[in-house]
Structure formats: structure tokens, C-alpha cells
Amino acid sequence: MAIDLVHDLQQVYRKVLHSMSRPGTISSLSDLAERVDMNLPCYDATVLSAMTFLDAEVTFHILSEDKKDLIEKISEYTAAKFAPINEADFVIVLREDSEMAIKSAIQKCKNGTLIDPQLSSTWIVESTPLNNTGECLLSGPGIQYTSQVNTSFNASMWLERNERTKEYPLGLDLIFTDANAQIVCIPRTTSVSMTEVR
């Protein structure tokens, strides 16, 4: 059964909204992921997130250069246009993307302007299995005390991200997805600190 563009995507949106307003909270899209039948070379949760947010009014960027086919497919499914990293509204990071590529993209992506901080990029990042352990300590709006999250981002990638979100309200908002169709969000307001460095 294919995904229902009205009701299934509404559910995806509410899960992402729940996770975005409560950084570090893992939401599961597993019921919906079963219905993804597009055979794209990315996680089901990535497909669902892209389908939820992309349309003809926004642009997206995929880091891997050899993913012409995926770019075409996403454009066909959502009508969103591909754009270079410094213009893209959504940046999709695939599992195989290298640390170097991700760090360089973080440096170049849109992080808004002081007058229009909403003109920033939202990232959909494929990660190793997400869980609430690890050395990544979160605090800020949406988190009652503190929260912990384990993603594929390592200390130096977080450092890069922290650099781009330093001048709040400028920043980028991250949606992590994993192979188990889980998502977790880290908006720009979240202060991410490392309790230990691997």
C-alpha cells in the first residue's frame, strides 16, 4: 500500500513537530514507513520527511554528487527543485556522506539573516540508530531539564553546527532520521555540548 499523501504525511508532520518542539525526543514513524514503496536509496524516514516538507515552492540539496537518480526522483515526487548548497531550503544528508562533506556544507548552507532568520536551511540528516544515551548533552527551549541524544554527528561536526548557530536567531534546524524510521530534531535554539570527546 502506497503512502497516503494527505493523512500519512499529516501524521509524519505531527511527529516531526512534536520532536522539533521537544529537542531530543525520539519519535517513531515505523507504522508509516511500512507503506513507503518507492525504492529510493535512502531511509524511509528520510523519504517521509522530504515528502512532508518539500513542494514546488522550496529547493533542496543532496550532498552526494553521484546521486543524480535520487535527485531526479525527489524532484518528481515533490516538485521541489535542486539547488546549490548556499541556496537550498532543505539539505538532505545521506548515510554514506563523509564528515568532510557535511562540515563543509554546514559552513556554506543558509542560516538566515538577522531580519529574516526564517530564511535558513532545514537539514534532513541520515544517522546511525538514534537513542537517548551518549555524550551529547542538550538544553534549551523545549527541554525541561537536559536531554541526551546519540546521532551520527561527532564532536567536530557539532562544533561546526554550533559555530553556525552562535549568532542566534541565525542558525540551522536539524532533523535526524535513522534506519528504524525514528526521528529526532535539534533546532537552532538547542545548546549542544559534549560531555566527553571520542
Next chain:
Amino acid sequence: MKTNTHFAFFDEGSKKEIRRAIMKAVAIPGYQVPFASREMPIARGWGTGGLQITLSIIGKSDVLKVIDQGADESVNAVSIKKLVHETTGVELTEQTAEASIIQSRHRIPEVPLTKDQIIVLQVPMPEPLRKVEAREYMTKRMHSEDDYSGVWLMLFEQIMKYGKTATSADHPVYVNDRYVMAPSPIPRFDNGKMHQTDALILLGAGREKKIYAVPPYTNVESLAFEDYPFTVESFEGQQCLLCGSTDVFLDELIDKESGKTIYQCNDTSYCMDQLNKKEEAEVQTSYA
């Protein structure tokens, strides 16, 4: 003729655009994200901002409550409820605790909200700096520069004139120590309910084409001076004439027959709940 509308009235493109705006609003608490406010089947200024948010986030399994100045049964609340129900078929409720989405005009319910609830507030004037500066670009610049001297001056002038800050409702707040935000015309009594709340608060201004948000567990501080601290409406010594509640927001009414001032709960469903509880207790004791 009755047209067969799409689920939740909107086309999917509109929903996506509004959903993206809500996402940015959550990521930048208190910042007014511009959005392409749609033409709605109710007039602008009658809750179209709130309605557009509700329609964009609502799903089949949601339970909706709509209130207008605390009342579940006033015209604005009923028309919005009918529109959403007819286009989505979602369940409606008057019980605050049962609702997953609460759209409200000018009140935050008395019953504390939970982490699984979203409250959508209708906003007529989202810009707290508008009284000081008419030009949109200038107010945007002031927000970007964290320049809120205009709002402080407005409060200072009120103190000079009336001896206290005279905002009856919509008392400006600092969100996450960065943006000054209009909390929508909720009474000052409700400002505190926005601070570190469990629920997500979304605010929509349809006419002014702005969406903003306060995520849960976010600092929301009412603007005040050290020597003129923020105060809420006081109902000391008064109680609801129907249910006897004391620590809630009360409406001041004049009794037509006696001409005396009387007080009544503003939140009608809360009042009804208290009355039902009392009755239940009475029935149980008389039966025994």
C-alpha cells in the same frame, strides 16, 4: 449547493507552506514568521490565523476544542468548530483534558495543559512594536537588533499616566530572553501559563500574515520594571457565583435585578466541571 471540500478544507500545498512556517516558528520562539495567509470562509480578524494553523496540523484522530473568550458556545467558537468538523470529521469536545488541539481566542484554559496538547491562539495584532512604529520593515529591524526601547517606553508612559502599567490584555512578553512577543489578547492572568508550559503554543495572525510559537519549557517573561513589578488581575475576596471557584479568571457582571456586581468563571467548561463535581458529591451523600 454544498461543495465537497478536501480534507481539512485546504489543498495540500497550502498545508505544506503553513506547516513549514510553523516549523520555523518553533525553531525561533517568539519570532513572527511571515506566511501566505489564505482566503478563508470566515472574515479576516475572526480567527483565520488560528484556523489556518488548526487546519494544517489536524488529523483524523485529533480531538478538537474551540473556545472564544473562555466560552465553548459563543458564535466564533461554534462557527470554527463547525467548519473544522464538517471538513475533517474530527471529534469535538468541551473538556480541556480530552482535547489534543485547543484553538482559543483570548484565553488559556484553567485546566493545566499537557505535553500531548497543542494550543492554537488567534492573534489580531502580532506586532508588539506596531504602536511605536508603523513600518513593517522598521519593526523587523528593531526585532533583529533586539531594540525594544519602544515597548519599554510605552509601559513607562502608562506608569506616568496611570500610576501602573495599564495593559488590560496582550501584555508584551520576552520569549527565550530574545524576542518581545504579543501573547495575543489573553488577560495578564494567563501570561504566566505560557512560561515553561508542558504544551506547545502556536499563534496565528491571519490578517497580518504571521505565525509564531512558544515551544514547551520555554522562558516567557512579562515585561515589567523593578519598581513596578508585573501584576495580574486580582479577584481577591471574590468567587464565581455559580461554582464558587476563587483562583480562576472571573468575569465581572452586573446583576440586572439587584444592580450589584457579580463574578462568574470566564472558562465555561471549567465552571461546568466544578458544578458537576459538586452535584455528584451531593447526589452521593443524599443517596447514602
